[in-house]
Amino acid sequence: MKNRNYGSYEVPPTLKELIRLKDELGGQEPFYTGLNFYLELGAMRYFNTPCDVVVFGTTGGDGIHYGFLTDFGMAEDLEHATVVCVSPMDFDGPTKIIANDIKEFLSIVLTDEELFYNTFATEEDYRAAKQRWREEEEASPYRPSEEKVQQKNDIIRLVKERISLPYIENPYQHLEDLAQQRQERVAAKTQDLLGVIGNFGEGEIHVPYYVHKDESLDIEELRRYMSTAPAVSKLAMVRDLQQNFVLWHDGQIRDIVVDALNSLNLKNEEKRIYEHDL
Template sequence: MGENNLNCEVSVMIIEYRIPTLLQQIMRWEREFSREVEYLETPTGLFLGIDFNEKEGYFCTPVDSFPFARTGGDGIHYALLTDFGLVKDLDEAPVIRVSPMDSDRVRLVARNLHDFFSLHLFDELALLNEYPSEEAYLESVRKEEARDLNSEWFDHDRWKREKQKVLNEVQERFNLTPIPNPVQYLQEIRFERSLQITTLTEDSLGILAPLLGAQGKETFLASIRNLQHTSSSNRVIIERHANELLKMGMTHEAESLLARLLR
């Protein structure tokens, strides 16, 4: 897609992002608290960290996002979405789940980091899977607990004690508390986002209305989301899109696109 196809003056947009304050605080706390809950792989159950210089990742990890948490299984990770620069402060960025092995590869899971950690720590399964109702989610939680109780190698009682220590700590230190009706919460935030979308994309995220004031950009950025969703390997098209992103001042996005689709 050439510059003329955008039907606009391409504006240069360079934003310097910083590590969110809450993420920094939780990472610092984890290092101190991990010795208190040695049966847990990590206190939060995640592998946390942001590397702003890291451009590689899974093909479907949106180029306008920064991964910050890995689950350690099936490539599933969580990322902060910037919506191609619409979000200026990562403390307020929406959180997405990226599941490279699933057909629903990218899904919105939280309004911001505070909500994300509240959901993950108290209702982890609600973030990892899709449920049609609160009842279906609670049934899944019951089945998971039953499997753990019947496992010969898993010390469920110790895990539960140490998990409770973590929950007590995060409530006191970070004011993280359970979000009532997590499935309903997910449905609500996805509906709210759908009202802001001007251009649909195959990855469910879409392109948001406030982002752009120039005709043609919506379609261009939507095509980037679709290239990633389909794991395109068309070098000519990918490099053309990367060049357009560079002209727009989106260096991180351009380099990420090349690294994730042409490695």
């Protein structure tokens, strides 16, 4: 089950169990009925999917997809890697940390997946939205049939029987805590709020280099920055460039990113730069 999406990583045990479940259920549609997402086992990527994310699922709408954040190869394995949601149409903030690992992700996706790709000012706003959606569904002529509801419940029961899922008492607060904890861990902040985990060498400091999609870049200045910056700063720049530019349309910027990744021996991430759906 090796592909370029996974690079040097093995498919994690929990994901293997989900693949078996999908096959037993008869394919992607019944799997989606129970778990609210489709498995994505190919190389699906958008221009702003971080190059250190291994995609494993999609909602099937607006390009929204889920993946393991490897932190540029620092994750020991994917079973325990942080999970993110990428909403590619949310250009200013496409990537969001949503779980500490895939089991946490499953625990939340079964009940509160709307938290992954929506933004709410407060927990009260979220609860009000859930109540409104529930009422709209109950009033809709297209609401799920009793048979569909039973099928969903049966699949959820199967998942919980086969995979030991943690109990997340308050999913809204849990995601808020994850975002805060991430910011406390990063060595360099980035525009996508993922930041970069790592350490600076003796005497190294992070000097941010500002980029914005609506402003032109001085290519030679950027090249000099990337050739001399510490590793952590290079990776922060990679994140910001992916956030702001469509790299397969900007060959000069893409080449600078690829050179930086190669200089750090990040072959998996370099290969993903060249892969995209949209």
